Amino acid sequence: xxxxxTTNAGATPIPDFDAIIIGAGMSGLYQLYRLREHGFRVRVxxxxxxxxxxxxxxxxxxxxxxxxxxxxxxxxxxxxxxxWEWSEHFAGQPETLRYLNYVADKFDLRRDxxxxxxxxxxxxxEDTRSWTVTFEDGSRFSTRFLITAIxxxxxxxxxxxxxxxxxxxxxxxxxxxxxxxxxxxxxRVAVIGTGATGVQTIQTIAGQVGHLTVFQRTPNWxxxxxxxxxxxxxxxxxxxxxxxxxxxxxxTFACFLHTPDPRGAFEVSDEEREAFYEKLYGxxxxxxxxxxxxxxxxxxxxxxxxxxxxARKIRQRVKNSAVAEKLIPKNHGFGTRRLPLETFYYEVxxxxxxxxxxxxETPIERITPEGIRTSExxxxxxxxxxxTGFDAxxxxxxxxxxxxxxxxxxxxxxxxxxxxxxxxxxxxFPNMLMLMGPHTALGNIPRSIEYSVDWVTxxxxxxxxxGLTRLEATPEGVKSWTDHVKALGEGLLxxxxxxxxxxxxSNVEGKQRRIVARYSxxxxxxxxxxxxxxxxxxxxxRLG
Numbered sequence: 068x069x070x071x072x073t074t075n076a077g078a079t080p081i082p083d084f085d086a087i088i089i090g091a092g093m094s095g096l097y098q099l100y101r102l103r104e105h106g107f108r109v110r111v112x113x114x115x116x117x118x119x120x121x122x123x124x125x126x127x128x129x130x131x132x133x134x135x136x137x138x139x140x141x142x143x144x145x146x147x148x149x150x151w152e153w154s155e156h157f158a159g160q161p162e163t164l165r166y167l168n169y170v171a172d173k174f175d176l177r178r179d180x181x182x183x184x185x186x187x188x189x190x191x192x193e194d195t196r197s198w199t200v201t202f203e204d205g206s207r208f209s210t211r212f213l214i215t216a217i218x219x220x221x222x223x224x225x226x227x228x229x230x231x232x233x234x235x236x237x238x239x240x241x242x243x244x245x246x247x248x249x250x251x252x253x254x255r256v257a258v259i260g261t262g263a264t265g266v267q268t269i270q271t272i273a274g275q276v277g278h279l280t281v282f283q284r285t286p287n288w289x290x291x292x293x294x295x296x297x298x299x300x301x302x303x304x305x306x307x308x309x310x311x312x313x314x315x316x317x318x319t320f321a322c323f324l325h326t327p328d329p330r331g332a333f334e335v336s337d338e339e340r341e342a343f344y345e346k347l348y349g350x351x352x353x354x355x356x357x358x359x360x361x362x363x364x365x366x367x368x369x370x371x372x373x374x375x376x377x378a379r380k381i382r383q384r385v386k387n388s389a390v391a392e393k394l395i396p397k398n399h400g401f402g403t404r405r406l407p408l409e410t411f412y413y414e415v416x417x418x419x420x421x422x423x424x425x426x427x428e429t430p431i432e433r434i435t436p437e438g439i440r441t442s443e444x445x446x447x448x449x450x451x452x453x454x455t456g457f458d459a460x461x462x463x464x465x466x467x468x469x470x471x472x473x474x475x476x477x478x479x480x481x482x483x484x485x486x487x488x489x490x491x492x493x494x495x496f497p498n499m500l501m502l503m504g505p506h507t508a509l510g511n512i513p514r515s516i517e518y519s520v521d522w523v524t525x526x527x528x529x530x531x532x533x534g535l536t537r538l539e540a541t542p543e544g545v546k547s548w549t550d551h552v553k554a555l556g557e558g559l560l561x562x563x564x565x566x567x568x569x570x571x572x573s574n575v576e577g578k579q580r581r582i583v584a585r586y587s588x589x590x591x592x593x594x595x596x597x598x599x600x601x602x603x604x605x606x607x608x609r610l611g
Contacts (some may be wrong), residue, residue, distance in 0.1 A: 092120015095216035129271030130160035222462035230434035265454030321510030325358035332369035471496035488540035
């Protein structure tokens, strides 16, 4: 499939591609593999110096995923599954990055990736039915199809606190951690933020620092990860069981190895319920969140039973009762925000060299040259770590000036919240396809990535076969899907909570109002809907 060359005003040829992919993380790598396999002339552009996406940037201490390793890796290559051996049930960032580099090398993907290439703008031209993509250095490339693989959690945010530039010590955002090791020995360290990233960082460095001060605004419910090494016998079982593992992921609600228990919390006796919670609390991974009673995320009374259980666990694990109470969330129930999994996180607060500061009680007033000033105290630090998260879901799109038909700006179009078709396409933005965009099924991300890439690949192969050069979502299709996503969110306790999953970020202008930012139905239902569209020849799209 080839398209005519275009030229700029100086008559210098601009390289054309059938498809440009923005991002060389898990989505971008697999999309490149698939399109190249089918003969497309494709190029990936990546802002970083190498592949990895999330696992390139998030190299902070303790970074690891909380899906089981063997359910997280790619499933598309039997040979890859046989060759690669995960060393832990939940692999850390260094191992995951090695894995993605191994994939890039095995399939010779780097020859079609251009690194150090940050996209600043992408503009659709109706006359040529193509996109012009502009980069930070001013260079431009044109493409028939534009595929975004920029991730739902890839744009870090710093807190809106005065004086950040005044601090004389070292400071890092967890998502922009230096490649060189940071020496914490004997250092006075501050961590701002106690989300999943903060939890992993805190529990990892607490034994290395001289003194650690944790600044917490909103405590999160956490549950044990129960990680461990994979021995040789287990490795054999995993490799032999890959077909069943991936089949299980296809069946479950969110593509994890866990899926909700069919019982309600009050359909069993108090003793049975307590025993079930104890069992889940003692098992690996997300079972306590994704494999719990079917009603704990929709029924307040049911949710209170698991919230009370985990609160009791926190009180048992943290010796200082006042500190324990600060670590127990009071403004949301268990599992209604993204659940961090931890390894002796709560025990950190039993250490003499660790202090917890509740910034609701004593707000941070500013960063000073020496450290952090609260309403009550001036703290001196050698290192400040910002574990302050991301401008989630739409943030990575807001960083690029996407302009569709007639110069329509995507940021303006989504000002009141994202509106998509299947989470993949946007009306007035023809030939633009989003991998893991707003309103797609998330869950165990790589499982969702593979489906999304395969669906997009199927659509582009259809376009190639039919000689189509323009693919666009209709306004009716967008409204129908967006309304469906909103309806699925009704009754979920999580949509009544301020979090990145509801589009809230106090550090980003204009993101203080809750929106339905994610698809909350089941992954099998999502796939069935998308499969039906493909089976009917994509007749819900405007094709030309």
